Amino acid sequence: MQDFAYVRPQSMQALGRLLQAQPEARFLAGGQSLLAAMRLGLSAPAQLIDLQDLPELHGIAVRDKGLHIGAMQTHASIAQSPAVRAFCPMLAALAAGIADQQVRSVGTLGGALAHNDPAGCWPAGVLALGATLLTSQRQIAADDFFQGLFCTALRPGELLLAVRFEPALAAAYYKQEQAASRFALLGVAVARLPVARGAGQARVRVALTGLGPGVRRWAAAEQALAAQWGAAALDGLQLPATAALGDVHAGADYRAHLAGVLCRRLVSRLSQPPAPVNTRHGLLQRFLHPLFRSSP
Numbered sequence: 001m002q003d004f005a006y007v008r009p010q011s012m013q014a015l016g017r018l019l020q021a022q023p024e025a026r027f028l029a030g031g032q033s034l035l036a037a038m039r040l041g042l043s044a045p046a047q048l049i050d051l052q053d054l055p056e057l058h059g060i061a062v063r064d065k066g067l068h069i070g071a072m073q074t075h076a077s078i079a080q081s082p083a084v085r086a087f088c089p090m091l092a093a094l095a096a097g098i099a100d101q102q103v104r105s106v107g108t109l110g111g112a113l114a115h116n117d118p119a120g121c122w123p124a125g126v127l128a129l130g131a132t133l134l135t136s137q138r139q140i141a142a143d144d145f146f147q148g149l150f151c152t153a154l155r156p157g158e159l160l161l162a163v164r165f166e167p168a169l170a171a172a173y174y175k176q177e178q179a180a181s182r183f184a185l186l187g188v189a190v191a192r193l194p195v196a197r198g199a200g201q202a203r204v205r206v207a208l209t210g211l212g213p214g215v216r217r218w219a220a221a222e223q224a225l226a227a228q229w230g231a232a233a234l235d236g237l238q239l240p241a242t243a244a245l246g247d248v249h250a251g252a253d254y255r256a257h258l259a260g261v262l263c264r265r266l267v268s269r270l271s272q273p274p275a276p277v278n279t280r281h282g283l284l285q286r287f288l289h290p291l292f293r294s295s296p
């Protein structure tokens with residue numbers, strides 16, 4: 001690994017000064033992806049700016065009817081947050097299903113989104129929920145943020161501060177795991193979002209991860225589910241193999257097929273009302289409900 005400088009600013013002003021002096025510096029969150037890339041020689045920044053002491057990047061709060069999660073919140077802290085669990089159980093379940101406890105304790109929401117791994121879980125959840133990414137320079141809609149393989153709308157020196165989620169009527173994430181890493185071999189996130197009063201039925205957004213070079217929405221499934229909510233709406237709907245990429249873990253045709261299977265399974269479970277919690281059977285059913293789980 002090439003030599004590099006390490007700095008740990010204590011305020012946004014100090015961070016600004018560091019960026020002015022060294023515009024090519026890279027932000028360091030938990031280092032779960034960046035340090036691995038540096039070790040492999042894929043990245044060689046001259047300076048790393050550690051973000052952990054900046055309070056502006058921490059915190060989880062419900063404000064103005066939206067859930068704000070700071071970019072430096074770890075997956076583990078999101079999974080355990082009562083505010084996240086109450087506002088959108090899908091986000092807590094998604095975070096709990098990432099990798100292992102070690103990665104979850106160090107990896108961050110902001111790092112995962114800025115890295116935009118094509119098999120990452122967070123890009124799918126954030127895209128399906130139509131979240132807004134708040135940066136040091138502007139607000140970016142999730143639809144504009146993810147720009148293909150490890151690419152995002154972030155400009156050099158632009159810092160992701162937090163993500164804002166609007167309330168969803170229902171949402172869930174479901175992934176077939178790649179056994180070694182627990183990244184998504186194929187992951188599906190579905191969200192039903194409210195529309196303005198009198199504007200018709202709920203909006204439905206479907207995001208797929210692990211399918212190709214980056215997270216993407218599945219427009220045909222969204223239209224079918226918006227017209228008729230339920231797994232039957234997806235009958236006969238299939239992605240072509242050309243929409244997917246194959247690799248050593250799975251072929252393109254398998255991934256495309258899996259997208260349809262998982263989406264149908266997810267919508268089917270999501271359509272069932274959560275079982276009552278006042279019986280032993282109800283408790284078990286509720287535990288098994290996809291809102292509380294991230295994997296089949």
Ligand SMILES: Cc1cc2nc3c(=O)[nH]c(=O)nc-3n(C[C@H](O)[C@H](O)[C@H](O)COP(=O)(O)OP(=O)(O)OC[C@H]3O[C@@H](n4cnc5c(N)ncnc54)[C@H](O)[C@@H]3O)c2cc1C
Pocket residue numbers: 026027028029030031032033034035051057071072075097098099100103106107108109110111112114115119120121122123154158159160161181182183184
């Ligand atoms: C073994 C393993 C298994 C994993 N499994 C999964 C999985 O199943 N699902 C999943 O979604 N993820 C998975 N991950 C990824 C993990 O979730 C990390 O969040 C991800 O690697 C990013 O790491 P990090 O947060 O430490 O960011 P870093 O590695 O520190 O940074 C990653 C990139 O983001 C940039 N960056 C970081 N923070 C910011 C910011 N606030 N603003 C702008 N740019 C920023 C950095 O400069 C760098 O380019 C896995 C990782 C490992 C190592």
